[in-house]
Amino acid sequence: MNEMYSLGLSIHSVVALATLGVIFMNLFLLISNNDLKQYKRLHSIVLWPLTFSVLGIVIFTGITMMAAKHLDFSLSNIIMILITIIYIVLEAKRVKSLKYLSDTKEHAFNAYKPMARTILQIEFILILILSLGMWFL
Numbered sequence: 001m002n003e004m005y006s007l008g009l010s011i012h013s014v015v016a017l018a019t020l021g022v023i024f025m026n027l028f029l030l031i032s033n034n035d036l037k038q039y040k041r042l043h044s045i046v047l048w049p050l051t052f053s054v055l056g057i058v059i060f061t062g063i064t065m066m067a068a069k070h071l072d073f074s075l076s077n078i079i080m081i082l083i084t085i086i087y088i089v090l091e092a093k094r095v096k097s098l099k100y101l102s103d104t105k106e107h108a109f110n111a112y113k114p115m116a117r118t119i120l121q122i123e124f125i126l127i128l129i130l131s132l133g134m135w136f137l
Contacts, residue, residue, distance in 0.1 A: 030113060037103055090123055091119075098116070
């Protein structure tokens, strides 16, 4: 049982690090891209599924480890759950605003970029703080 829990913890921490990489990749592609249609296509084919797949793995391993600990809620577990909910809400807001962004308007992508950059930076900081707390506390 201890081996399973330590493996789950290892997978959980590695995928948390992968989440940071996915957020950084989203931020980099947002900043480097200037064509809205190309960015929307890239986002819908690669970034959106990758983001939510990694998030799903983090949530699944977290739930599995919580079950292994017999649903023993500690302060760090509650903070992880709250940050995950905040992450999901922010990501849904960013994806929804991109979905309804008009391709015909000239400066629509330039108006979207600062809001999306701010959301991605907040997500990065939240996940980084959470990961550092998980690894060092």
